Amino acid sequence: MTGSKVGNKVKLSRTASVLAGGSAALVLLVAGQTATTAAPASASAWQPPAPTFATSEPVRATVTMDDGVKIAVDIVYPTDPSTGARASGNFPVLLSQNPYGTQPSDPADNGTYFVQRGYVFVVSAVRGTGDSGGQLDWFGDRQGKDGANLVNWAAHTLSGSNGKVGLEGCSYLGVNQWFTAAAVGKNSALKAIAPFCTDSDFYNDLTANGGIPTSFVANIARAQPRGPEDDPATDPQSVTITQQANGGSRSYNDAYWQARNVQKLMPRIVSNNIPALSQAGWEDLFPGGNLGAYVAAQNAYFHRPFTDPIAPGDPVTGRYQAIVGPWTHGEHVNEATLQAIRLEWFDTWLKNAPTGMAATSKPLHLFENGANTWIDSSAWPLSLDARTYYLGNGSLTATKPTEQRSDSLSWGASTAGNTLTYTTAPLADTALLNGPADVTLYARSTNVETELTATLNIVAPDGTVTKQADGILLGSQRAVDTGESWYGKNKALLKPSHPFTQASQQPVTPGRTTRYDISLLPNFTRIPAGYRIQVTINSQPPADFHFPVSPTPQQLANLTGGLYTIERSAEAASFVNLPLTSPGAAAPSNDNWGPAS
Numbered sequence: 006m007t008g009s010k011v012g013n014k015v016k017l018s019r020t021a022s023v024l025a026g027g028s029a030a031l032v033l034l035v036a037g038q039t040a041t042t043a044a045p046a047s048a049s050a051w052q053p054p055a056p057t058f059a060t061s062e063p064v065r066a067t068v069t070m071d072d073g074v075k076i077a078v079d080i081v082y083p084t085d086p087s088t089g090a091r092a093s094g095n096f097p098v099l100l101s102q103n104p105y106g107t108q109p110s111d112p113a114d115n116g117t118y119f120v121q122r123g124y125v126f127v128v129s130a131v132r133g134t135g136d137s138g139g140q141l142d143w144f145g146d147r148q149g150k151d152g153a154n155l156v157n158w159a160a161h162t163l164s165g166s167n168g169k170v171g172l173e174g175c176s177y178l179g180v181n182q183w184f185t186a187a188a189v190g191k192n193s194a195l196k197a198i199a200p201f202c203t204d205s206d207f208y209n210d211l212t213a214n215g216g217i218p219t220s221f222v223a224n225i226a227r228a229q230p231r232g233p234e235d236d237p238a239t240d241p242q243s244v245t246i247t248q249q250a251n252g253g254s255r256s257y258n259d260a261y262w263q264a265r266n267v268q269k270l271m272p273r274i275v276s277n278n279i280p281a282l283s284q285a286g287w288e289d290l291f292p293g294g295n296l297g298a299y300v301a302a303q304n305a306y307f308h309r310p311f312t313d314p315i316a317p318g319d320p321v322t323g324r325y326q327a328i329v330g331p332w333t334h335g336e337h338v339n340e341a342t343l344q345a346i347r348l349e350w351f352d353t354w355l356k357n358a359p360t361g362m363a364a365t366s367k368p369l370h371l372f373e374n375g376a377n378t379w380i381d382s383s384a385w386p387l388s389l390d391a392r393t394y395y396l397g398n399g400s401l402t403a404t405k406p407t408e409q410r411s412d413s414l415s416w417g418a419s420t421a422g423n424t425l426t427y428t429t430a431p432l433a434d435t436a437l438l439n440g441p442a443d444v445t446l447y448a449r450s451t452n453v454e455t456e457l458t459a460t461l462n463i464v465a466p467d468g469t470v471t472k473q474a475d476g477i478l479l480g481s482q483r484a485v486d487t488g489e490s491w492y493g494k495n496k497a498l499l500k501p502s503h504p505f506t507q508a509s510q511q512p513v514t515p516g517r518t519t520r521y522d523i524s525l526l527p528n529f530t531r532i533p534a535g536y537r538i539q540v541t542i543n544s545q546p547p548a549d550f551h552f553p554v555s556p557t558p559q560q561l562a563n564l565t566g567g568l569y570t571i572e573r574s575a576e577a578a579s580f581v582n583l584p585l586t587s588p589g590a591a592a593p594s595n596d597n598w599g600p601a602s
Contacts, residue, residue: 051352051360053345056121058083058092068129068158070139070151074234077136078129078155081120082165095167097196097355098125098159101174102152102181106135106230116173118344124351125165126173129155131181133235133242141229142241143222144184144207144265152185153193160194169355170194173347175202175338177225179283180267183298186281187273195277197354199347201284202335205297208262208505211290214546215523216482216505217456217554218249218256252557258505268301268311275305280324280363282350284343286332287374290552292474293527299327299369300385312489312502314386314440321383326350326368329529330599337600346598370598371591373437375531377601379594386440386527388586391493394429394538396446396571396579401429401538409574416456416544416567425542425571427581428464436532437591438463438473440584441491441500442525444540447577449519449570453512454563455480456556458546459523461583462539463532470539475550476525479560483521484509497582500524512563518577526551531588540581544569 063079070076083092099119116126132151133141142148152172160168172182172195179200189195204210211221223246231237248255255261263269274281281302283295301311302325315321328346330337337343352358367381394401398410412425444459460475482505491500501522503509513519532538541547544567546554556564573579 051349051358051362053348054122057123058121059086059089060084060117060120061091068155070132070154074132074139075137076129076132076151076155078127080163081116081126083120083123083125091165095165096123096125097169097171097351098127098163098166099171099173099351100127100129100152100155100159101172101178102129102131102148102155102185103174104131104134104141104177104229106130119173119348119351122348123356125163127155127159127163130232133232133240134229135232137232138234139232140240141231141235141237143245144181146184146188146264148181149184149188152181153188153190156185156189156193156195168194169196171196171351171355172198172200173351174200175335179203182281183267183270183274186277186279187270189277189279191277193277193279195279197280197282197351199282199284199350200295200298201338201343201347202289203267203283203285203298204291204294205267205301207265207267208258210294211552212249212262213256213258213505214552214554215477216479216503217477217556217560219552220555221552222246222249250555250557252559254507256557257507257510259507267298271298271301271305271311275302280354282326282328282347284328284330284338286330286334286336287372287528288331288333290334291526292551293329293529295327296329296385296527299325314389314491315384316389317384317387319384321366321368323363323365323368326365326370328370328598330372331374331602332599340600342597342599370594370596371529372598372601373529373531373591375533376588376591379596379598380591381594381596382591386499386584387437387590388439388584389493389499390439390584390586391495391497391499392583392585393497394581394583396427396540396573396581399427401427401540401581405575405578406573407575411573412571414542414544414569414571416452416564416569423544424547426539427541428539429537431466431535431537432532433534435534435588436585437588438528438530438532438584439586439590440529441527442474442584443498443501443582444476444523444525444542445498445582446521446523446542446579447518447572448521448579449516449572450480450513450567451515452563452565452567453481453515454560455513455521455567455569456544456564457521457523457569458543458550459525460541460543460547460550461525461528462541463530464537464539466535472549473528473530474525475546476523477546477550477554478503478521478523480513480519480521481510481563483519484511485522493582493584498522499582499584518572532585538583542571
């Protein structure tokens, strides 16, 4: 991890990259910055100030937690550009909690952009990593308490602090902000957080897909330098990895994962009065992964059920904002536009700058794919309009089938030549794909288990196919929680919610036609008239699936050799529910929320 200086600019080169299974890559960014000034995201009079200060070399310190564990931190201070001495006065503090270790390095690695504009920047090594003591876990209350301890230290003990603290960082360094914000309690020195590259529900978003575990945590663990007191064979995170691999409790959505569901933290975060600006990408590890957090935060603030969609007209607050751009994981986070947006957010809450950013009535900022424009909204989805298409003979039609027909898949064969494809006629009018979708299949299996994957595409008149979303479901985890599922108009199921617990598990009865509701990831895309909508069905995830799965030994044993019959008859009409509405539901934003590619 090094920094390189080019002319008068300090350029970040400190990143940690981890193969996250297959060809997917997880880029976990520390908040290194480019010392440039960008136009603000907001249309207010506020402008990002030019850099005023230089940066000190990192100062190493340790902070003792409530249980005696010592956490290593690096501190970077604003300095006088002419003398190099620490700048006089006190400054707000930005804290980033890094699971990949910290050590002295080029100051560009430690928040140069913010330090030059009047912040003290602190990077800590997460418990059990780097030079920090204790045992490593996968987020949770203990890391939240550590964050709360660090906030208290940064506000009341750290030299040069003015007593106000914000949290900064992307990916792991973004997600653990939620746990700190939930742990600090009321009247905390923590005034704002900016969890970038974040998701909302670890079990359903990244550590399992459709009830099937992934190797996500195991892959991340390989990049984490273990601390002097950690035993990577037995620490709490390693227990999680083992149980996911062998079908133990944490291969299900058990109490461990429930405690790590960011959405369920929102009542505490809102009660603690902590504003949050989150960010993710439509091409992220979990596309639109922060949308669940946005919905939960707004609902918690207004005392609505936290998993309900935000309907048009529901009140919202500018204290909880979210950005979803056309990006992969971590892409553009440390470039000028998104830097300026974070600075505006922190200046709003930590410096009382009159930015006007918090006054918005449309705190959700979405890049509309296909239209290549930003829109601002309060609701998600923007509309609960829904359209149902039924599987036909290679077709998707608005009418139910009238004859007894079916298609076949086999488990274990390659997806090439083992894919069922269904396509609509060209659309007569332009439509907006606006949210999550559902694929409901009626199917028979020769085994006591099934694995069914669905992919949603759009097809241009020239035949170009562009993927929009995908999803997967383990048949024994097909139970639907209707209370947490989303329904569009005419009670169309748009986002099936599955408990994925041991208690909800029920074997598939061989030979019996069974209903499977596959939840597809959200997207936000304008589909021009003349384009067609396509759904493909596989028995296993195709090569471009958003994140690969790793079935447990028992799941593999139950899946091996299975033959599936997908029904498309009057009695068992498999169908697709799509959140399609008029493009007029999306009004272009006046602001720039990030690069358009």
